[in-house]
Amino acid sequence: MTLPFTRMLSGPLDYTPGIFDITWFPEQSPEDPHGADNDGTRVHTTRAHQIALYPVLLSGVQMLADVPENYRGAPEFEFLRAVPATWDDTRVVDGAVGDYISVARRSGEQWFVGTLTDERARTVEVPLDFLGAGSYVARFYTDSPETDLEDNPDAVAVTSERVDATTTVRARMTSGSGHAMWIVPAGGSERRNP
Structure with missing residues (x-):
């Protein structure tokens, strides 16, 4: 939880967020004893954390880090499809080095907000002022x-609600998790509403 406070101080960084198959690691095949060893290594975040990395980490060349099959049929993939690689405005909403961070970025009339926590479960107040x-x-x-970092890190809930500049969102996160928002003006026929 230090990258936004360290490497990004001088500008964009090269990072590969967006892993959806959090618990994947290679298995050794009995037919191929010299193949990949299953050492238990895995991404040690939740899928919600992987989604929230996109607005938090600034990268001029944004990408998807997982294989296409892992995005197929996942409702939360819409966020990754919509998030731009360049921004018109950035606001650091809150943060504590090594613990958590909440960043809001605007592209046109749309805002993308990412909040991340370290290994501690926490709730972060995110004012939308x-x-x-x-x-x-x-x-x-x-x-x-049912999201749990060790036993069920892939579970993500996708919900919508009306908000305005007086709204404060309570971003509840389990350990190693994140909370992402895609915010667009209500109404308007030409907008891509969430």
Whole structure:
């Protein structure tokens, strides 16, 4: 949880977020004893953390780090499809070095907000006072009630609600997790609403 506070101080960084198959690691085949060894190595975050990395970490060349099959049919993939690689505005909402961070980035009229925690479960208050006047629709990509870093890190809940500049979102995260929001102005026929 130090990269946003260290490597990004001088500009964009090269990072590969977006792993959806969190618990994958190669298995040794009995037919191929010299193949990959299953040493238990895995991504040690939740899928919600992987999603929230996109607005938190600044990378001029954003990418998807997993294989296409792992995104197929996942409702939360819409967030990764929508998140841009360049931004018009950035706001650091809150953070503590090594513990957690919450960053909001704007592209046009859309805001993308990512909140990350370290190995501690926590709730972070995310005031949306950076929004302009009017009503917005926020799509949330969060831990499901059954999300657990060790036993069920892939579970993500996708919900929506109306918000405005007076709204404060309580980003609840299990250990090693994250909370992402995609916020667009309410209404308007030409907008891609969440």
